[in-house]
Amino acid sequence: MGRRHASTLIAAALAGLWGAGLALPHWRGGSDLLDRVEAPLADLRFLIQGPRPAPDAITIVAIDDQTIQTTGSYPLPRATMAQLVSSLALMKPNVIALDILFIDPGPPQGDLALAEALRKSPSVVAAAGVFKPGENRSRIVSDRSLDTLLPEAESLLLPLGSLTGAAALGVVNIAIDASGVPRHVPLLLQSGDRIVPSFPLRAASMAVKQDPVLGPESVELGGASTRTETGYALPLRFYGPGGTIRTVSAAQVLNGTLAEDAIGGRTVVIGATVTGGGDTFSTPFDPVLPGVEVLATAIAHLTEGDGLVRERSVRTVDAAVAVILPVLFVLLLSWQRSAWAFALIASSALGWIGVTVVAFTRGIWLSTSLPLLAAVPAVTLFGAAQLWLDRRRADRLSAQSKTLQRFQPPSLTERLTKDPAFLMQPIRQEAAVIFIDLSGFTGMTEMISIDETREVLRSFHTLVDEEAVAHHGIVASFMGDGAMILFGLLDPSPHDAGNALAACLALCARMEIWLASLPEPIATRIGFKIGAHHGGIIASRLGGDSHQHITATGDTVNVASRLMEVAATHQADIAMSDDLLQAAGPARIVLRSGSLDGPRATAIRGRAGAIPAWLWRREPPRAK
Incomplete structure (x- = not known):
């Protein structure tokens, strides 16, 4: 144990x-293997939770199919973009954030018009970090001023210089997992010695007119505290499918049909949702969620404090x-x-x-x-x-059990298994007892080898055991060239005496066949004798604490043993007591197969007085 x-x-x-x-x-910030397994489980939890209402303080102005049909071109000309921004500025939004990369110059007049329009309202234009191939999650470096780890971009894609002077700058990079689902937005990005805020962080801070307060794995804006992961990564908590965040068409703004209350006092995010535009992501709620809505979701988390918490x-x-x-x-x-x-x-x-x-x-x-x-x-x-x-333990116990069973009769082993306390206390009961012994065996062993002696005993014991079991008895013990068989030890029965008589005759028949099968030098030197009696016995366990055996003792056992001598003296096969024949009742009919002589008063060695006994011989009598 x-x-x-x-x-x-x-x-x-x-x-x-x-x-x-x-x-x-995982505790240090993430494991690719675990994140791959966790991702679909997170998506499943999104679906279990279901869509949530999006904050009312954000409006997406979508450059959609309707806008392209209205303007007749895509991307929109800079002059059209300028008109769109100017129209939105008149509606007094908190901030206008353009999720569009203005990297290449357009017509000079259009670029100037767009820059002028951006100056009319707090605005943010997009930049993007460029990472080495295969480094989607970026290389991690230390930044002493922030005392944290930030993703480092190899370079930055910046908008035109005329626009950066007219609006704030924010990177639009989104971290996706292996399945393409956006999982978080890095709020800060490092490129060389420069630290650039993300597009959502810049837009949110301008919307609340407050610089972000960065704490250990947290960002506070306008009284809303947002917990972040290592490196100020903002986990995304999707609201629902595309359009869950209020979305209006840019065409409505350009043609003047949009109600002002959809824009006034809100954060406005301009982005492309046009079919085939390519700026889409797969999410648990929508396989083609526009990228502008992903960024708007991140902005909402910063201003509302309703994102996912996955901090240290x-x-x-x-x-x-x-x-x-x-x-x-x-x-x-x-x-x-x-x-x-x-x-x-x-x-x-x-x-x-x-x-x-x-x-x-x-x-x-x-x-x-x-x-x-x-x-x-x-x-x-x-x-x-x-x-x-x-x-292994069961096989070992099974092997031990099979080994031990060879030292106890199977019926006795089964009884002890069911009742380990069987015969812990001696009991008196009626039983039939048979003794069988080989005559002349001791002298014979002087003439044959040890191996031959063992083989003779083995075959003799096998014969006795088979006949005992066949007639519902058990071999209580093998005593060298003899054996004691008990009938009624486990469960006394009225048939015990009859079973004993039948076993005696079966043993005689088997012994004759067995003796005839032995080599002549052995067969001519040995014989057998059987004594049988019925009466009261004391059934108990005998032995010490380390080893015990179950047996029977008492006068009945002694008389049965001495009756073997009577059988040998009178050259009979079996000597049995009258008590046994009377207890057998009609079962004694089996004795008709031979010659039954008695009852005769028979003296028993070591016992006062005589008992009535019977002698049984097969016909014709066998010479001894």
């Missing part, structure tokens, strides 16, 4: 170390559960490998999944995958090891 407890503690410790090994990179403290909870859950599962599996243990394990796993779903609906992104990936392999390996050890 001590070894088993030690192995369980070692397995639990290893399971905890495995969980800690998986949790450490949340990851600490993930890491703690990733260590605790596999240890708990191993202990449960070791404690009781039963339906209850598996039910508790399944309940714990489902409970954690339920906690992550509920937390997600409240804006807290706990990891579903990390604790389960930590627990499932650990409990699977431990369970497989336990099954293997149990199988």
